[in-house]
Amino acid sequence: MTLLTHFNTGDTAWVLASAALVLFMTPGLALFYGGLSRSKNVLGIMMQCMFCIGAVSIIWAVFGFSLAFGKDVGGGIIGNLGLAGMGSNHTLIPGLSHLAVSPLAFGVFQMMFAVITAALIAGGGADRMKFAGFCVLIVVWTVLVYVPIAHWVFSPNGWLAHQGVLDFAGGTVVEINSGFSALGLAIVLGKRHGWPREAMVPHSVPIAVAGAGILWFGWFGFNAGSAGAANGVAVHAFLNTQLAACAGLIGWLIIEKVTTSYATTVGAISGAVAGMVAITPCAGFIGTMPSILIGLLAGLICASAVKLKFKFGYDDSLDVLGVHGVGGLIGTILLGLFASVAVNHGGANGLFYGGGLHLLGVQVLAALVTAVYALVVTAAIAKLLDKTIGLRVSPDDENIGLDSSQHAENAYSIGSSQGHR
Amino acid sequence: MTLLTHFNTGDTAWVLASAALVLFMTPGLALFYGGLSRSKNVLGIMMQCMFCIGAVSIIWAVFGFSLAFGKDVGGGIIGNLGLAGMGSNHTLIPGLSHLAVSPLAFGVFQMMFAVITAALIAGGGADRMKFAGFCVLIVVWTVLVYVPIAHWVFSPNGWLAHQGVLDFAGGTVVEINSGFSALGLAIVLGKRHGWPREAMVPHSVPIAVAGAGILWFGWFGFNAGSAGAANGVAVHAFLNTQLAACAGLIGWLIIEKVTTSYATTVGAISGAVAGMVAITPCAGFIGTMPSILIGLLAGLICASAVKLKFKFGYDDSLDVLGVHGVGGLIGTILLGLFASVAVNHGGANGLFYGGGLHLLGVQVLAALVTAVYALVVTAAIAKLLDKTIGLRVSPDDENIGLDSSQHAENAYSIGSSQGHR
Amino acid sequence: MTLLTHFNTGDTAWVLASAALVLFMTPGLALFYGGLSRSKNVLGIMMQCMFCIGAVSIIWAVFGFSLAFGKDVGGGIIGNLGLAGMGSNHTLIPGLSHLAVSPLAFGVFQMMFAVITAALIAGGGADRMKFAGFCVLIVVWTVLVYVPIAHWVFSPNGWLAHQGVLDFAGGTVVEINSGFSALGLAIVLGKRHGWPREAMVPHSVPIAVAGAGILWFGWFGFNAGSAGAANGVAVHAFLNTQLAACAGLIGWLIIEKVTTSYATTVGAISGAVAGMVAITPCAGFIGTMPSILIGLLAGLICASAVKLKFKFGYDDSLDVLGVHGVGGLIGTILLGLFASVAVNHGGANGLFYGGGLHLLGVQVLAALVTAVYALVVTAAIAKLLDKTIGLRVSPDDENIGLDSSQHAENAYSIGSSQGHR
């Protein structure tokens, strides 16, 4: 148990704890999504989330990390295979030589990001995807969608990074990406039978609350861990995450109260998630009060955006676009206004902090590029798979539910074997 | 992502992790309380917990932290507004210049304490509070009850702190405060219809166990994080928390077994919570064996104290007084006996460790002052709100349950849309 | 709040966080086991898990830690009572003078291991054990089975440690031990009524998924925390844990798909657990790609091993042998092939890394000794208790279920007090 290398122990402790927290978010998402689903489709969505952990992690370790963070093959489009297998504690990641922690720690932390982004998009196609089709989809999507975008933005050699885009913890790479990928998936799959006529309401809000609690908890690792060290930037990111979540929660409840005269529990947890989504790109770059403002706006706007699907007729079952897509856009773009080097010397100043329009322009560019790329490529992959191996279950199987038809399971069994006196 | 300031990374990592853990406790409490509620009131109490996170955090950031930890306005009663907005990593908190971590990290850690204390008192008025009324109550209560008591005890310039009171992690500020605030609320609201004639038993013990597990996990951040650093005191606080929880669990089961001849699961988790409540003020000030003793006493006494409500006729629905109020008294007062500078140079010696009666006296004083202040002021706020905007739901709404009447939601929906072959 | 001692803060932060994570695993296990149980026995198994936390922690603090890690009484068989009460931050643990963290931190981290190992074996006797009998069993078992094996392997003065056995985080002490102890218990108790004719299927898979998510999250503390520091070995252990879990998940699903043509959610989470079990002894000693391989093998083999009980007729209700016993054997033995000092200077080289057959031999020896000792001694204790105070409930009580017969509780109550309009 001797030391191999001499990274700062406090930074290492924080990054490892953060990586564990981000991993925890995906089972949390499984509960969040599962609770919001109907009781015949609970395991379908949970299984998809769990599968994403399994498959995406292995892809990431074997070559995904390398494609994302390896030496650029030119033009900032994609990395090479030099980091295949993830290397060791001594490996050098191009452009990230100043990491406070082991490159392996950085790599595993980033692995968890790829995992949850993949799991998020499952929400757009909930209740009607073949499990086998989903498995193939997610593998292809990770390689063709996630990895390139991660390279563009997170690798210092990516082309968007070169433009000076700021994305602290994945407003583009994770949030806009998952939101618009889910939209592409939802469009290709088509509407669920009965939607939107039939009420498709959560089968267990307490389970969704449990999931949201885990997401909230994990998001501290997601955002504050993205500082890559246990430093003052991490502290800012931590505090901002909390405040944006809280303001998002309040914002969503305000919209609900005004439009329906009720404030709901699902609204509260959705608002908190929306706030955290929006603060994700900003967490380590902006001050405390702007964070409250961005969170509040995210709550107000996302609570309205989730209704767009009824207007435009796409069945984004679990509102990935409405919460992650829209929330990601809000945060990514507003960062162009509120970024401040007073908070983070490594960042930039936004419009309101004397930085002019440059940052805002880059942020808008990155947001749009990510949205369009994710939407188009994901839709294309989904279409191709649907035409070949089939992506949508049969009407009968949809009727019975994914749990039974895809997995030969029931979420709840209180059947004949329940013996009482 | 450059460093702004140069705090110790290990201490920062620990305090941030601890802050995340303490935040996680409130969703955990939502599950704990929700599981113990009847199925028509699950979301009512969960929503109240979630709202507390949202509202109290924002209040804390905007001015609450400042009132609690800002420069004293005189007499140790309350802080000024100098820290409004929470400042930055460079801010100086009066009397806490020796902090090992950024004042912002300290501030956000303390934020989580305010949040959970507020959420705890919801348990005293469970099943019968209007949501709108509760929202106002919690805002006013945070300002008039939580913030002052936090200043008195946690700020080095508070009047109780000046007396030399020891409260490692909130035996007074969190536990006694929430217990007696809940009592005040319960008395003003009056009994639930049917109580205590009707059995009002937990609708889902597994959910309560999940919540208790999260509370237990989070309590390590609560107590050991209160060391403010990853040092030997934190280690003691960590170990003591575990042992008191365990002894509390055993203690409660003993009482149950003796009085009802059954040991119950709800008893086990209640006992663990009681043990952790009692060790909260003591965690970093006492030794290992006294911790077991205090935990055991808390389990034994709280298991008996929860029956007092039947005798005195106040409907403290979720036993906030019986567990947090009484457990907090036990820990706060026994610390006067068991505190030892051998464990913590920054503490004091209690009666059994050669410190004489002084500490015991101060502890009793602080316990009583907190109990009386919390009870009276909370009852007054509740009464005022009940007379004005209304705090108790109509008998019909109480009958239907809070989920449906206050939030237009059902915790569980297994209705017509559950399709099977 | 002054510092008592001057341990590295980053290492301390990591070990404390890890200890909290490992504690969290036991409530997680309660959910995992509880979800897999039938609805009449949910609280029975949850209660057993919670009781293990309470009882084993206290035993550990009072004398268990000392017997396991205290000065050897001779022959590497057991420690003495020199560390009874766990000592202080200044205590010296024989053979572990180079600890990066306080011995108390190490002691409480190890405490959590004893707790979860005890809780694991409850799964072998699920649905039919008297609570009182289980309580006595677990106390005796901790002293006679867990503590000695921990001494043999984890104490540098244990006889197996002297042989050079490698066990990073408990492949023998925790996994093989719990698996074979559970087998002994299952055999002595006999089959459940109706098994295997009646389908005894999970009453709530979502709860089991929640539990598995917590186990996964906690396992990072379990394995990476076993580095005892926030160093490069911890990073390796962390990454390997993730990869083995993922590969195990995939492996189990492959077997299921091939043999039943369905991939199930319970299979996914079981496979992840199997992968983590197998990587437990290896985590800080092997490279990234071998970890994927070992995880995959664990998934494939354990998915098959859980069917052995139908063949041999022992009712290992929750598959502790099939997952933990077999997974532990896989990891412990394969470490003899894959261990590499390139990953950990404190380790050794296995057969494939030029280390010859020595390590493999020692690993096989340790695996067998642990398996036989755990099986025989646990069966003997169980037999003795069954003959004296009684370990198996009456057929009637088994019929009614443990929740009602042992604890006078129901997991779920949606009875008459559920009022609606």
Add this chain to the structure above:
Amino acid sequence: MKLISAIVKPHKLDSVKDALQAIGVRGMTVSQVQGFGRQRGHTEVYRGAEYTIDFVPKIKVEILIADDSETLVVNTILESASSGSIGDGKIWVTPVEDAVRIRTGERGNDAIDQEQGR
């Protein structure tokens, strides 16, 4: 014998049960049902969309009685289950040709645990 089936509001179950016990009824069987009728279901809000839930939770009580108790039992339920507001429910009476107590094999009125003379 008759089978009296009553659909009542869930929170009325306790008072119905108590009233029936008071008149000597010693057994009944209860189940959770969903009612559809004049009483409209409540509104639910889910992520901005409002839904009306057509079905309202109700409790069904089934009581097997001797012929001569019909009026008394029906009236007792009527009084104890009524709140005067929409959705109070229905009672219906169906003929029963035979009844058996499983434990003893007793048949007819003997299978029912009604108290005599009431």
Add this chain to the structure above:
Amino acid sequence: MKLISAIVKPHKLDSVKDALQAIGVRGMTVSQVQGFGRQRGHTEVYRGAEYTIDFVPKIKVEILIADDSETLVVNTILESASSGSIGDGKIWVTPVEDAVRIRTGERGNDAIDQEQGR
């Protein structure tokens, strides 16, 4: 009066309800049941073992009607609940001797909210 009891597939409930409303039925009571019949239950897999679940989730609909509506109601259910595949369920009709509306005490046909002339 008659009591019509129908066991239907869960996903047919909405169409049955709509069809009944269309012919003027204003009330019904619904419950979750498990059916056993020709339709075999599905297979479940649990840790490598495959189980056949004998019971299939069904919905029971109970409708109290005036005598003259029997044919119409039965036929309406028949049409709206049929999918033509095994397991579509059963309908049975039992005589009802009396019915009461708890709220008002109305008896007989008055206790039922059926629309006139249909």
Add this chain to the structure above:
Amino acid sequence: MKLISAIVKPHKLDSVKDALQAIGVRGMTVSQVQGFGRQRGHTEVYRGAEYTIDFVPKIKVEILIADDSETLVVNTILESASSGSIGDGKIWVTPVEDAVRIRTGERGNDAIDQEQGR
């Protein structure tokens, strides 16, 4: 036709189902109910308070049969559901005027899947 309704102990369901299958019954409908009767509910302990739960979980089995099978079916349930201890439950028989198989529209005895000659 007749409708046989039986309230049985939950753990007896499997043996009842098997016994009925053995005599040729091919269909039944089962639901979860709460029983109230001589058998007292169990005690529950919640935070120091002890409660008696009046209602005991039971299973209701409903079987539609041809008239001539009544005695056989009732006796079969009687045997397979009896444990000899209090709370074994009740069986009752009600007349059925008509039965329909939804899938085919078959009526009367044809709607029931009973095996011939038993």
